[in-house]
Amino acid sequence: MRGPLIYNAFVHLTPNHHSHGYWRTPEGRVQLGYKDLHPWVEEARLLEQARFDTLFLADVVGTYDLDYGDGTATIRNGSQFPGNDPSAIVSALGLVTEHLGLVVTSNIIQDHPFSFARKMSTLDHFTQGRVGWNIVTSYLSNGFRNFGYKDIVGHDERYEWAAEYTEVAFKLWESSWEDGAVLHDAESGAFFDPARIHRIDHTGARYRVEGPHIVEPSPQRTPVLFQAGNSAAGIAFAARNAEVSFLPSRTPEAARRDIAKLDAEVVAAGRASGSVKTLVQLSTVIGSTEQEARRKQQYLQDNISIEGLQGFYAGNTGIDLPSIDPETPLSDLVSRTRFTDHVRSNLRAAAEQYPDPSAVTWRGFLTDKALLPGRFAGTPEQIADEIERWATAGVDGFNVVPVTSLGWYQEFIEYVVPVLRKRKLMREEYEPGTLREKLFGAGPRLPHTHRARNQPLNAD
Numbered sequence: 001m002r003g004p005l006i007y008n009a010f011v012h013l014t015p016n017h018h019s020h021g022y023w024r025t026p027e028g029r030v031q032l033g034y035k036d037l038h039p040w041v042e043e044a045r046l047l048e049q050a051r052f053d054t055l056f057l058a059d060v061v062g063t064y065d066l067d068y069g070d071g072t073a074t075i076r077n078g079s080q081f082p083g084n085d086p087s088a089i090v091s092a093l094g095l096v097t098e099h100l101g102l103v104v105t106s107n108i109i110q111d112h113p114f115s116f117a118r119k120m121s122t123l124d125h126f127t128q129g130r131v132g133w134n135i136v137t138s139y140l141s142n143g144f145r146n147f148g149y150k151d152i153v154g155h156d157e158r159y160e161w162a163a164e165y166t167e168v169a170f171k172l173w174e175s176s177w178e179d180g181a182v183l184h185d186a187e188s189g190a191f192f193d194p195a196r197i198h199r200i201d202h203t204g205a206r207y208r209v210e211g212p213h214i215v216e217p218s219p220q221r222t223p224v225l226f227q228a229g230n231s232a233a234g235i236a237f238a239a240r241n242a243e244v245s246f247l248p249s250r251t252p253e254a255a256r257r258d259i260a261k262l263d264a265e266v267v268a269a270g271r272a273s274g275s276v277k278t279l280v281q282l283s284t285v286i287g288s289t290e291q292e293a294r295r296k297q298q299y300l301q302d303n304i305s306i307e308g309l310q311g312f313y314a315g316n317t318g319i320d321l322p323s324i325d326p327e328t329p330l331s332d333l334v335s336r337t338r339f340t341d342h343v344r345s346n347l348r349a350a351a352e353q354y355p356d357p358s359a360v361t362w363r364g365f366l367t368d369k370a371l372l373p374g375r376f377a378g379t380p381e382q383i384a385d386e387i388e389r390w391a392t393a394g395v396d397g398f399n400v401v402p403v404t405s406l407g408w409y410q411e412f413i414e415y416v417v418p419v420l421r422k423r424k425l426m427r428e429e430y431e432p433g434t435l436r437e438k439l440f441g442a443g444p445r446l447p448h449t450h451r452a453r454n455q456p457l458n459a460d
């Protein structure tokens with residue numbers, strides 16, 4: 001752990017993010033408000049009062065179907081369907097908060113990089129430099145078909161695509177406008193200095209973009225870069241690009257190994273050791289006693305929709321899971337993902353936490369706590385102990401996964417946060433400045449060792 005631990009609230013503007021089916025309980029019905037603005041505004045305020053670092057808005061741009069399936073199970077269950085556009089909410093949340101980081105997921109297939117770079121620069125202005133970008137390459141076949149592609153593009157090819165996509169965005173954010181381009185010189189009448197604003201003239205395999213960037217440099221220029229690649233190609237991409245990375249680790253020991261592996265690649269990419277902050281999943285069930293926490297955990301499991309979960313994992317892994325015998329060993333499923341182009345690391349990481357994944361059935365896995373990564377049921381003190389264990393392994397923070405995106409953080413804030421404060425496991429106050437300054441303590445811009453700062457322009 002380097003500096004105060006980071007706490008990231010993980011939400012999705014959708015009926016069911018991960019706890020599929022829980023909306024049917026009296027406690028879960030709060031999630032019916034997912035399409036209104038007010039509950040999100042209240043949540044952002046609450047998270048800021050508690051000193052959460054970031055509100056992270058997940059997103060997918062299609063249904064969880066199989067290659068040519070119809071997505072019926074997930075549509076019926078409202079499992080990450082529908083999904084409202086997360087970037088649309090950022091201005092409103094930025095207005096009612098002062099410090100909270102606002103991290104938007106945006107997929108390389110959904111937006112042309114020129115319009116995406118423009119949107120993010122605008123939001124960075126509107127939030128005084130508090131936006132982040134979760135760079136995702138999409139694992140849903142339907143998502144690709146929504147944007148005119150015949151089918152999902154190969155796994156590693158998506159990362160090559162992301163490399164060019166980010167290159168275009170980085171050129172627009174970092175190289176198009178020199179410092180000093182903004183003059184506001186009323187005497188001469190020069191608002192800007194054209195000699196310091198450059199076309200980018202990008203020509204690549206997928207994009208041709210002339211430029212210049214049509215938004216003034218924003219406080220951070222490039223939003224803080226989040227990423228969750230867990231495959232070899234994904235880790236290589238994270239090492240070159242990410243500033244904050246979500247680890248797949250299911251145990252502190254695994255986290256130690258994953259951090260060392262990522263850091264070695266970060267250094268090989270010419271960046272400073274430790275320059276990528278690492279977060280692991282933390283999903284808690286809180287009770288005033290251990291027994292109460294276990295009862296609540298059981299209640300949660302009893303109210304999970306297995307159909308929704310099967311559909312969710314099917315879209316995630318590219319395997320037709322609803323048609324698979326529930327008694328199939330988990331290890332068999334893991335070997336099948338090797339041949340798909342979806343999220344290969346998902347089931348593998350889940351299986352790794354079992355000493356013998358061939359002894360765990362698919363049904364057992366779904367009903368087990370593994371269905372939400374990092375699930376931990378206990379008292380606030382026990383949860384703080386758990387957080388301490390992970391922190392000692394060297395993680396920089398936690399992706400705090402709620403049961404329902406709306407409403408659930410109230411309990412965590414009321415019962416767990418005071419214990420974390422007492423143990424100095426959560427910051428008392430925000431650092432001043434932009435999100436990058438708050439998280440990394442240095443300036444508002446990416447360091448010079450990051451590839452974004454070294455994109456040569458072809459023009460001028």
Ligand SMILES: Cc1cc2nc3c(=O)[nH]c(=O)nc-3n(C[C@H](O)[C@H](O)[C@H](O)COP(=O)(O)O)c2cc1C
Binds near residue numbers: 057059230235247343
């Ligand atoms: C915490 C976390 C959040 C993620 N959020 C999204 C998301 O909002 N949208 C999305 O398409 N993928 C999301 N992903 C999936 C990743 O982008 C990535 O596809 C996955 O981790 C597999 O890595 P790989 O592509 O290197 O195999 C998320 C993954 C994690 C661990």
